[in-house]
Amino acid sequence: MNQTIIQPITHSLLESNDIAHGFFTRQGGVSTGVYDSLNCGPGSDDDPAAIQENRRRVGAWLTGKDIAPLTAYQVHSPRAVIVDGPWRGKPPEADAIVTKTAGVVIAALAADCAPVLLADKEAGVIAAAHAGWRGAFAGVVDAAVDAMESIGADRSRIHAVVGP
Template sequence: MVFTTRAGGASASPYDSFNLADHVGDDPAHVAANRERLAGAVGLDPTDIVWMEQIHSNTVTVVDGPQAGPVETTDALVTTRPGLALAVLVADCVPVLLADHTAGVAAAVHAGRMGARNGIVARTVEKMVELGATPTGIQALLGPAASGRHYEVPQEMADDVESRLPGSRTRTRQGTWGIDVRAGLVRQLMSLGVTGIEADPRCTIEDTDFFSYRREGTTGRQAGLVWLTGRG
């Protein structure tokens, strides 16, 4: 499991420099160079990394091989194929990487506010279990994302998300209503029986090592990658 930062790439401002998204207005040649650099850094062929056309849905898609382009209209990928890397792009949303190495099932999830509210992570765990994973065998890693300290929303929105993702409503540093999607997802994963959880506490809004849509508007995307190296 790997998370990238915004450093070390070929892209120019405002995508500087390791932007991995091809839908944000960056030079396609720079994105391609960055994706090749990422593949080389983790010892994979670029064609063995599967990307998503993320739309903030709760759609989960199973893939069993390389794809010609991004998997359309989905926010989670699941595979049982060793060596096939699943990628999630983020710039404040929570990247969730899941793997049961004993069962040989892995998943990458784009958990934004709406997707998390509507059960994208729970649906992904359910699909992994259908493919042979066990909740106690799943290792979960939640990457850098917008924290509740800075993710300010109207009270009605905070209440709505809390009703569907308990543990996510919070107060910001300014005392206003906020959402901590990552905290809500940790609680949800535990309720599903997933106990092997690590959550990176870094906040993309305040940490300039990361792209942040809420901080910058026009910006790039970092990525999370997960892949199976073989069956246990």
């Protein structure tokens, strides 16, 4: 497989003309060493410039623009936050991000935890959750669905896909 090209995993349940999604692997980034190649985790000891470029590449793949995805400061919690634009200051402590704002790119970072992407395609409401065992047990996906409903999603139309 080509290590220089971003090739995310997608799922038909989330396919839409209005919503881009993907589970990104380590391929297609600029990080080196133990973080080789597409490390997007700002909490790691990787070169901050490499992380910034990797995040830009993910955003560009999703939108065609230089937009880095918004990620929360993940703490293995059941907390979901709703976002409509860039963070004001530091990212909030949460494990799910929800939006219905076009052009806002959201993501959940995962290594040994599960990323979960959710969408009500009709309402245009999406969520990205980081579901480690603590957060999953505590209800992070439930919190994401509740937050989605609070901004117009219908629970019966929400599709969720668990990433690799």
